[in-house]
Amino acid sequence: MPLGCWTRPATPESLLEGTYEVLARALHEEHVRLSSEMGLAARSDLSVAPWEDLAEELRERNRMQARHIHVELDQLHCAIAPLTDWDAPPLGFTAQEVELLARMEHECAPGWDTTRASQGRRGSRGAGLVPWDELPAENKERARNRARSLPVLLARAGFQVYRLQ
DSSP, X not given: OOTTOOSSOOOHHHHHHHHHHHHHHHHHHHHHHXXXXXXXXXXXXXXXXXXXXXXXXXXXXXXXXXXHHHHHHHHTTEEEEEOOOTTSOOOOOOHHHHHHHHHHHHHXXXXXXXXXXXXXXXXXXXXXXXXXXXXXHHHHHHHHHHHHHHHHHHHHTTEXXXXXX
């Protein structure tokens, strides 16, 4: 079989799933990087383990988050596309856009509340999380940092964020 050949037919769904897998890994790598900056180690937080050692439930959470990126960006009238200019600086978000993305990730990201609850992590309340307004400032700032870094993270994965006309 020639190099680079698919072992199954390339359908739009299979191509999208490959994209989501790339994005999921990039999201995880960014989580690990930010956690490392905060001094968290894999021993104290299982979510910062290398992708290969990550529990499947946590990998799936990253995949669900990757599938949800377009929903969040749509709220900012933005979208993603393959990166075409590797030298172009990533799009920057306004303070209001960062706040909206951070809040959406906290309150709306699919699977987040059930994953945290199943891990017995703090912040769970029944089937959901502590509301954004009750979240400690440190947690809000962590969510804002993730929102700010999204265009850079996507660029590292070969995608760009652009504004819709």
